[in-house]
Amino acid sequence: MDTAATIDRPADTALPFASGLAWRNGFAALGPRFSTALRPTPLPAPYWVGTSPQVAALLGLPAGWQDAPGALDAFTGSRSIAGAAPLASVYSGHQFGVWAGQLGDGRAILLGETSGGWEVQLKGSGRTPYSRMGDGRAVLRSSIREFLASEAMHALGIPTTRALCVTGSDAPVRREEVETAAVVARVAPSFIRFGHFEHFAATGRVDELRTLADYVIDRYYPACRSGGRFAGNAYAALLEAVGERTAALVAQWQAVGFCHGVMNTDNMSILGLTIDYGPFQFMDGFDPGHICNHSDTQGRYAFSQQPQVAYWNLFCLAQALLPLVGEEETALAALAAYRSAFPAAFEARMRAKLGLADEARPGDGALADATLRLLAGERTDYTIFWRRLSRHVAGAPVEDVRDLFLDRAAFDTWMLSYQERLSQVDKALAADLMCKTNPKFVLRNHLGEQAIRSAREHRDFGELQTLQRLLATPYDEHPGHDAHAGFPPDWASSIEISCSS
Ligand SMILES: Nc1ncnc2c1ncn2[C@@H]1O[C@H](COP(=O)(O)OP(=O)(O)OP(=O)(O)O)[C@@H](O)[C@H]1O
Ligand SMILES: [Mg+2]
Numbered sequence: 001m002d003t004a005a006t007i008d009r010p011a012d013t014a015l016p017f018a019s020g021l022a023w024r025n026g027f028a029a030l031g032p033r034f035s036t037a038l039r040p041t042p043l044p045a046p047y048w049v050g051t052s053p054q055v056a057a058l059l060g061l062p063a064g065w066q067d068a069p070g071a072l073d074a075f076t077g078s079r080s081i082a083g084a085a086p087l088a089s090v091y092s093g094h095q096f097g098v099w100a101g102q103l104g105d106g107r108a109i110l111l112g113e114t115s116g117g118w119e120v121q122l123k124g125s126g127r128t129p130y131s132r133m134g135d136g137r138a139v140l141r142s143s144i145r146e147f148l149a150s151e152a153m154h155a156l157g158i159p160t161t162r163a164l165c166v167t168g169s170d171a172p173v174r175r176e177e178v179e180t181a182a183v184v185a186r187v188a189p190s191f192i193r194f195g196h197f198e199h200f201a202a203t204g205r206v207d208e209l210r211t212l213a214d215y216v217i218d219r220y221y222p223a224c225r226s227g228g229r230f231a232g233n234a235y236a237a238l239l240e241a242v243g244e245r246t247a248a249l250v251a252q253w254q255a256v257g258f259c260h261g262v263m264n265t266d267n268m269s270i271l272g273l274t275i276d277y278g279p280f281q282f283m284d285g286f287d288p289g290h291i292c293n294h295s296d297t298q299g300r301y302a303f304s305q306q307p308q309v310a311y312w313n314l315f316c317l318a319q320a321l322l323p324l325v326g327e328e329e330t331a332l333a334a335l336a337a338y339r340s341a342f343p344a345a346f347e348a349r350m351r352a353k354l355g356l357a358d359e360a361r362p363g364d365g366a367l368a369d370a371t372l373r374l375l376a377g378e379r380t381d382y383t384i385f386w387r388r389l390s391r392h393v394a395g396a397p398v399e400d401v402r403d404l405f406l407d408r409a410a411f412d413t414w415m416l417s418y419q420e421r422l423s424q425v426d427k428a429l430a431a432d433l434m435c436k437t438n439p440k441f442v443l444r445n446h447l448g449e450q451a452i453r454s455a456r457e458h459r460d461f462g463e464l465q466t467l468q469r470l471l472a473t474p475y476d477e478h479p480g481h482d483a484h485a486g487f488p489p490d491w492a493s494s495i496e497i498s499c500s501s
Contacts, residue, residue, distance in 0.1 A: 016082040017074035020062050022115035023083040027190070030215060033208050034196075035087040040077025040109045041126025041136065043169035043181055048072060049140070049455060050147050050464050051165040054154075054472070055187055059118055059164065066165070075185045076167040077109065077125035084112035084120075088128035092202055093195035093266030094316055096300055099202075103195060103266050104130025107138060110191065120164070121191055124183045137173045140166075141452045142501030143182035144464060145443075146277040148451070150186070152443045152471035153274055158252045159245070160274040161188040168455075175500045180456075188273055192216060194317040195266035201320035213238060213324055216270055235324035236334045243314050243338035245272025250310045251345035254303075255353060256442070257283040257382040261293035262499065263301050263309045265316045279497040282442040284488045285379030286372070294498035307342055314338055352437040353386055355393050355422065355430030367421055374414045380404050381487055383442050390434035393427065439474035440485045443467065446492035447484060 028035065051066050065071060073079035080086070088105035095103075108123045123146070124138030138146075143166050153160040164185040171181040192212070200209040217224045217234050224237035249272045253260065260267075261279035269275045281292035288304035296302075301309060318331045325331045343365075350368035351360060375385060381404065388401045398415065405411040422430060451467050454460040470478055478484075 015070065016080045017068070017070035018082050019065070019068075019071075019074065021059060021081075021083065023085070023112045024115050025085040025112040026215070026219060027089070027110065027113060027119065027192075028085040028087055030211060033205075034212065035089040035105075035110075036129050037085065037087045038109065038128060039080060039086050040122050040183075042073075042078035043076050043167075043171050043183065046072050046076035046078060046167045046169050046183075047459070049144065049166040049168045049182060049461060050468065052147075052151055052163060052468070054151070055162045055164040058116075058162070059114055059120070059187065060116055072167060075122070075165050076169065076183050077122050081111055086111050088130055089191070089196065090130060090199055091193055091195035091266055092199035093193070093264050094198070094313070095264040095266070096296070096298075097312075100264075100266075101202075102130070102199065103132075104128070106131040106134050107136045108186075108191070117189055118187050119189065119191055121186045121188075122183050123186055124181065135173065137171075137181045138184065138501060139173050139175055139179040140168050140182040140456060141179065142278065143168075143184045144452050144455060145280075145448050146184050146186075148443050148448060148464070148467055148471065149277040149280060150274075151468065152474065153258075155472050155474055156252075156256060156439060156442075158256065158258070158274060159249050159272055161186050161191070161269070163187065188269075188271070188275075190216070190220060190269075190271055191275070192270045193266050193275070194268040194270065194313055194320070195264075196270070197317060197320040198265060201323065206323045209320070210324055213321065220271060230330065230334065233325065233330060235321055236326075236330045239314075239318055239321055239325065239331060239334035240337040242270060242272065242317065243335060244341045246310050246314060247338050247341035248272065248345050249274065250307050251342060251349050253306060254346055255349035256439070257286065257303075259283060259290060259292040259301070259303045260306065261296065261301055261497070263306065263313060265313045268310075268313045268317075278499060278501050281497065282444055283382050284444060284492060286375035286382040286385070287379050288372070288376055292497060294496045295500075307346075310342075311335075311338055349437075352433055354418070355390070355434040356425055357429040357433045358425050361421070361424075363421070367417065370414055370417065374405075374410060377410060378405055378407065383439065383444075384485075384487065386434075386438035387440050387485070390431065390438045393422065393434055394431035436475050440477065441470045441474040441481075443471055444488055444492065445495045445497065446488045449492075449495055 074081050086109050090104040092102050108121050109125045111120045113119045127136035147163040147166040150163040166184050168182045172178045173181045221241050224234045230236040259281045267276040279293035290303045291299045318335050347365050392401050451464040454463045
């Protein structure tokens with residue numbers, strides 16, 4: 001029931017909220033084959049959990065927007081927004097390597113697209129025709145994680161969907177235990193996923209497939225129409241361009257130690273954005289085999305697997321686009337771009353982390369590998385290592401870094417080779433590059449957990465706001481906040497994050 005589906009919905013008796021935004025709703029204009037028009041389901045007695053001034057500015061919301069009458073209701077989904085055209089879109093996908101068939105926005109409703117080109121989507125805003133067995137809701141804990149992580153990733157310079165706000169309600173939501181509901185207002189140029197293409201390919205609807213691909217190319221990848229390597233085959237060019245963006249994205253994840261946790265094809269953005277902050281984790285101790293998703297029993301989405309999984313997902317996209325691309329050989333040639341772009345992008349990120357501000361040299365890749373092997377040997381804290389190394393290159397004693405290792409001989413051997421390479425670089429440039437590349441603050445699980453506990457137990461959002469502030473400028477020192485940049489407490493390893501959200 002992917003088209004013209006209906007769902008029981010309370011009458012929209014509330015007045016529309018005048019956000020001051022102008023809307024153009026590009027995706028909605030594709031028509032009912034791609035989505036079902038419907039409104040969010042209201043939640044009782046909403047309250048603000050967090051707002052992002054940066055995203056509000058991006059949208060062009062007026063100062064004090066959240067205090068305007070109706071704003072809280074509107075962003076909780078309890079009141080419509082004038083000019084918006086809310087809908088749930090249909091997509092399919094491969095989940096954990098298996099074809100899952102039709103999925104779709106089961107708990108996310110796209111309010112529309114602003115005239116500035118930003119789509120605004122409410123996640124957790126009630127059932128849709130694509131909810132299957134789900135309740136259409138999201139819980140407060142996972143919504144706080146999504147809100148903080150979206151903005152933290154953006155501040156790290158990593159492509160991501162953004163988050164304007166989180167609202168909560170005391171409405172009960174049943175997961176392993178009874179929790180309460182929340183809604184995240186997400187913002188991105190587009191929420192189209194690989195799974196949208198797979199959906200129409202799997203059902204043999206080539207016209208819809210072409211309409212969708214043309215929409216994505218015209219709106220987001222216009223350069224694909226201008227000839228180039230694929231001689232006017234815009235669909236092959238699109239595949240190549242998506243591969244390149246995905247390579248750049250995953251290289252950034254690997255360099256910062258970010259585990260996505262659910263890299264299903266329905267969680268892969270066609271724009272190369274990080275999307276769907278579920279069981280993600282910024283790693284504490286460096287372990288290439290780390291599995292952050294408690295539901296991922298086979299380790300399909302373990303940290304070190306991410307680059308290969310991205311390729312697997314791109315392969316699914318290529319299969320979906322094949323009726324448009326034409327020859328299989330052409331699709332494979334387009335896919336090859338990822339295979340070369342990923343290692344290049346990853347090496348560039350690692351060189352920056354090492355402070356190699358000069359031209360790349362033949363041994364740089366090996367030095368980066370040796371560094372990661374050193375860290376893996378003792379599961380050294382990833383973020384702290386890189387930050388201390390940066391401080392050392394900026395003049396702090398080497399002991400601060402050396403103290404992180406039990407095997408001092410292994411560290412000393414590595415340090416010798418690093419210093420040899422570093423001696424070829426201007427030290428001040430290296431230090432500067434490192435301090436801007438190796439964050440002091442990342443959203444570790446235990447930090448998120450502390451903010452969640454205060455919010456859940458006391459409706460106290462002070463910790464959330466502190467984290468928001470630190471993570472907005474993660475490369476700054478933020479004196480007085482060293483505890484937020486310290487080692488995780490012992491209880492951090494017992495936090496279990498699963499697909500339940
Ligand atoms: N509580 C729920 N109610 C209805 N549908 C749900 C619920 N949780 C997940 N789904 C749907 O199950 C599918 C897979 O869920 P997944 O966990 O990847 O996404 P998500 O966290 O809901 O959202 P997104 O990918 O939009 O960030 C999607 O179609 C999603 O909409
Ligand atoms: Mg998802």
